[in-house]
Amino acid sequence: MRDLTNEILELLRRASSSLPPDVEKRLRESVEKEAAGSAARGALETILKNVELSRAQSTPICQDTGTPIFYVRYPVGWSTLKLKAQIRSALAEATKKSYMRPNAVDAVYDKNTGNNLGGDDFPYIHFEETESDDLVIELMLKGGGCENVGRQYSLPDNSLGAGRDLAGVRKVVLDAVQKAQGQGCAPGILGVAIGGDRGSSFVKSKEVLFSEMVTRNADPKLAALEERLTSESNEMGIGPMGFGGKTTVLDTKIIGLSRLPASYFVSVSYMCWAYRRRKMTVRGDEIIYD
Amino acid sequence: MKQITIPISDETIRELKVGDAVALSGIMVTGRDAAHKWMIETFIKKTRAPQGADLQVYEELKKLLNGSAIYHCGPVVSGLDTQEYKFVAAGPTTSIREEPYQADVMKHFNIKGVIGKGGMGAKTLKGCEETPGVYLHAIGGAASYIAQTVTKVHGVYKLEFGTPEALWVIEVKDFPVVVTMDAHGGSQHAEIDEASKKVLDNLLAKPF
Numbered sequence: 001m002r003d004l005t006n007e008i009l010e011l012l013r014r015a016s017s018s019l020p021p022d023v024e025k026r027l028r029e030s031v032e033k034e035a036a037g038s039a040a041r042g043a044l045e046t047i048l049k050n051v052e053l054s055r056a057q058s059t060p061i062c063q064d065t066g067t068p069i070f071y072v073r074y075p076v077g078w079s080t081l082k083l084k085a086q087i088r089s090a091l092a093e094a095t096k097k098s099y100m101r102p103n104a105v106d107a108v109y110d111k112n113t114g115n116n117l118g119g120d121d122f123p124y125i126h127f128e129e130t131e132s133d134d135l136v137i138e139l140m141l142k143g144g145g146c147e148n149v150g151r152q153y154s155l156p157d158n159s160l161g162a163g164r165d166l167a168g169v170r171k172v173v174l175d176a177v178q179k180a181q182g183q184g185c186a187p188g189i190l191g192v193a194i195g196g197d198r199g200s201s202f203v204k205s206k207e208v209l210f211s212e213m214v215t216r217n218a219d220p221k222l223a224a225l226e227e228r229l230t231s232e233s234n235e236m237g238i239g240p241m242g243f244g245g246k247t248t249v250l251d252t253k254i255i256g257l258s259r260l261p262a263s264y265f266v267s268v269s270y271m272c273w274a275y276r277r278r279k280m281t282v283r284g285d286e287i288i289y290d
Numbered sequence: 291m292k293q294i295t296i297p298i299s300d301e302t303i304r305e306l307k308v309g310d311a312v313a314l315s316g317i318m319v320t321g322r323d324a325a326h327k328w329m330i331e332t333f334i335k336k337t338r339a340p341q342g343a344d345l346q347v348y349e350e351l352k353k354l355l356n357g358s359a360i361y362h363c364g365p366v367v368s369g370l371d372t373q374e375y376k377f378v379a380a381g382p383t384t385s386i387r388e389e390p391y392q393a394d395v396m397k398h399f400n401i402k403g404v405i406g407k408g409g410m411g412a413k414t415l416k417g418c419e420e421t422p423g424v425y426l427h428a429i430g431g432a433a434s435y436i437a438q439t440v441t442k443v444h445g446v447y448k449l450e451f452g453t454p455e456a457l458w459v460i461e462v463k464d465f466p467v468v469v470t471m472d473a474h475g476g477s478q479h480a481e482i483d484e485a486s487k488k489v490l491d492n493l494l495a496k497p498f
Contacts, residue, residue, distance in 0.1 A: 017434075039309065039468050043429050046466065050435035054379075063366045063379035063433040063454075098378045101366045102453055110324070112452025145384040145408070145430065160494065167498035178490040181483055183384050183408035185430035232493055236486040241430055242408060243468065244482050274431040 001079055007280060007287050008090035008137065009097075014289060015139045015278040016065050016099045018055045022213040023189075023250075023275045027051070030187060030240075030247040040245025047240070047273060058099070062185075062274040065100040066141040068116070068123035069206065073136045080127045087137075091116050091123055135282040138210055146184035146272035151176040152202060155264040164264040166225055169194055170232075176268040177233045177249060182242015185272035189213075190229065190252040193267045195259035205269040208255040210277060217254055226252040240273075250275075291466075297357030298402040303422045306469045308476040312426060313464040314403070317444065318359040319351065322383055324455040325448065326391040334398050347447045354459060355399035359426070362388065362406030364454025365437070375443040377460065379433035382407040385425070393417025409470055409479030418473050425471035439465040 027048060034041035054061040070087055074080065094100045095116040104118030105111065116123070130136075153172040155164045160175055162168035173192055180188065193205035216223035229252040239245025250273070259265065281288040294302060296316025306312070321329070331338040333348050340348070366379040385392075385406030392404060392414045402423045404414070407430040418424055428436060444459040451457075470478040 039311070042311065042468075046429045046432050046435060050429075050432040053438070054434040057434060059434040059437070060366050060379035061433060062431040063364060063381050063437075064383065065366070098366050098368045101364065101379070105452065112455070114452070143431075148384065170498065171494050174490055174493055178486050181408065181479065181486070182430075183386060185407070235493065236489045238482060238486050241427065242479060242482055243427070243470075244478070272431060 001082055002282070003086060004083070004282065005086045005090045005093070007282070008087055009093050011137060011139055011278055011280045011289065012068070012090060012094040013058055013097075013099045015141050015276050016060045016094070017058045018278075019051045019061055019274065020277060023273075024048075024051055026213050026250045027187075027273060030250065033246045034240070038245060039243040040239040040241075040247065043240040043243055044247070060099065060101070061276060062143055062272070063101055064143040064145065065103060066143040066276070067103070067147065068100070069140040069142060070123060070125040071138040071207070071210065072125060072127050073130045073132070074127065075130060075133050075135060078135060083127070084125055087123065087125060088117055133283070136279065138279045139277065140206070140210060141276040142206065143185070143272055143274065146188060146270045149176075149180035149184040150202070150205070150267070150269045151179065152198060152268070153266045155266060166221065169266050170225060170229065172266050173229050173252075173268055174232060176270070177238070178236055180270055181238055182240075184270040185274065186238055186242060187240055187247045187250045187273050189250050189271040189275055190233070191269035191271060192229075192252065192254045193257055193265075194254065195257035196265060196267070197260070197263065198265060200257065201265040201267040202269065204255050204257055205267040208253045209269065209271050209275070211253060213251050219256065222254045222256060226254050293464075296359060298359075299357075300422055303402055303424055303473050306424050306472055307474070308469055308472050308478045310469040312467050312469060314359065314426065314467055315463050315465070316358070317354065317459065317461050318361055318403075318405070319354055320361045320363045320365065320456075320458040320460065322362050322364055322455060323387055324451040325457050326388045326395060328448065328451075329395055329398075330391045334394050351447070351457070352399060355401050357400060357402055359403030359405055360395070360401050361460075362404070365458060366433070367443070367453055367458070370453065375446065377437045377440040377443060380437040380440055381431050381433035382428040384408045385410050389414060393420070396421045396423050405467060409477065415471055415475060415477050415480075418471055419475055422473035424469050424473055426467035427470040428465070428467050436465065439463055
């Protein structure tokens with residue numbers, strides 16, 4: 001089996017320092033919507049300068065290089081044990097090279113490991129065997145500020161008048177956006193999972209963020225709700241960084257899951273504007289990054 | 291944009307109002323969760339005995355922070371092996387986590403500027419009036435850009451907290467921030483929270 005440590009190191013460098021083009025495009029479109037001379041416009045302009053600078057220098061877009069979340073789809077015959085070891089060693093190397101900040105802190109003893117390697121859960125790696133001949137590794141870096149403003153609701157939620165239907169889902173998601181204010185580094189991107197148990201619901205609300213900006217859910221009902229949530233969130237006037245303004249949410253992505261008859265969870269994962277996700281594909285001898 | 295140099299006088303602070311854009315220069319100190327908890331427990335409430343070089347660090351911090359700013363930031367720093375430190379990425383972290391501590395820390399050390407992101411609550415706003423001081427909002431996530439304004443790393447305290455949590459003494463030139471909480475009780479965060487809540491209530495009342 002091929003050793004991919006260096007290629008994964010390159011994936012980490014790209015994820016941390018180079019914002020995906022679809023996200024950058026969306027941010028550029030947003031600048032024009034904010035009033036000239038406003039703090040909101042100033043914030044977006046600084047954000048875009050930072051995006052360019054980070055890419056040119058290979059330095060982190062954000063100093064909080066987040067929780068590294070890996071999704072690995074591997075053809076039959078690859079060893080997940082070896083892949084995991086390679087991912088971990090690439091992450092430690094990326095930390096040495098200052099592409100990543102040492103971010104793994106033992107929660108009981110308050111000790112930062114210094115190399116970004118925590119227990120079995122840090123980094124988070126999801127493996128799935130596929131029938132394809134390609135090995136695909138997707139990586140998302142999700143910072144703590146935006147992770148902290150994520151919320152999970154159990155419907156019905158009487159305080160919001162939210163019942164167990166899409167009308168109720170709309171209400172709780174809007175509530176989550178209002179409560180987040182600028183603290184998740186607005187403008188944000190919303191990952192919403194409807195259903196599941198508490199655990200799977202949160203996991204899927206992040207997984208849905210791997211899809212490209214403005215790709216709508218195949219279900220027209222959910223696609224319409226995605227668009228409505230983005231536009232209604234922007235009516236709240238929270239704006240970039242919470243400075244006030246028109247751009248609070250850049251996009252919304254929803255996934256519907258199975259639930260138990262007794263449960264109806266809605267999980268909202270808030271992704272900051274520094275929406276760092278990158279993908280590498282191993283096809284034969286070739287490595288493709290996009 | 292107003293140019294302000296540390297140390298900052300009470301008079302300069304009182305002139306600042308919510309919405310003012312400021313380019314800040316001078317020597318400041320980073321400090322976030324572990325640092326605030328440690329300062330409160332060891333030197334302010336004294337519920338924990340000083341350990342190691344804590345008392346010496348305290349004396350030095352008193353001089354550094356007097357009239358200066360504390361920056362809620364967990365940087366990416368290169369040169370850890372050689373101690374030739376350089377800030378590689380240094381945007382602000384979410385400030386509200388320091389809400390239980392910030393006002394007391396400001397008053398104790400006479401800190402004029404609290405720099406972070408997301409704003410803070412009523413207790414800190416009162417601290418801004420009493421110290422007097424201001425809350426300065428930096429652009430969250432603009433880490434490479436802000437790191438360029440850090441011209442020198444003078445040193446570091448409590449590195450045992452880990453790189454992100456240590457207290458880094460840095461010199462900055464034209465660090466761009468916006469005043470979002472002033473010394474006169476003004477808070478942009480409280481205003482926007484209230485206004486957005488009204489919009490939310492209207493949206494919730496709409497039929498689906």
